[in-house]
Amino acid sequence: MPKPSFTEQQKQIAGIAKALSHPARVYILQKLHSMNACCTSGEMIGDIPIARSTLSQHLKELKYAGLIQGEIEPPMIKYCINKENWEITRKIINEFFKPAQQNTGDCKP
Template sequence: MATKPKFTAQHEQIARIAKALSHPARVYILEKLNGLQTCCTSGEMIGDIPIARSTLSQHLKELKYSGLIQGDIEPPKIKYCINRKNWKIAKMILNDFMK
């Protein structure tokens, strides 16, 4: 019996991770938070990229939703950091896929 095929959960997971990395602003954010080993406020990021504050905020929200970053509130600022656990998982999944 020919059942209707679906995308596999694995393919969807890889696609979701890739999507998080699919915009230069998000690549910049992730690189800054991961590469420089620091947490960082949106105010410290906005000077480096050609988008409005509200747009940056949207990208941060998306990355938070993806689980790759997290935001720690330190009034009146919000310090964004890499979520090390999920970053490691994403790294393994992508590296394995690109083998």
């Protein structure tokens, strides 16, 4: 029998985790989430030890992952948490980490 591939759920969780797997992206999300407000890349760059272009790449990744969104407000771009997706993500992760059933046996496929 052929090997099963990964489930969509497994890929989805891994994708969320990948978005959080760099300290710069954790910083960005913490900042935007904790202040519950929008922020430009210029307001973030002073806080972290990376170049502007690198920050821009991380912002792009978080946008791609759907965790943040950017509103253009010339000549700046204001980034905010995508609240809808944030909530979805929160639920997925909470579900993943929820307490286990009681069971002391071994692996049963």
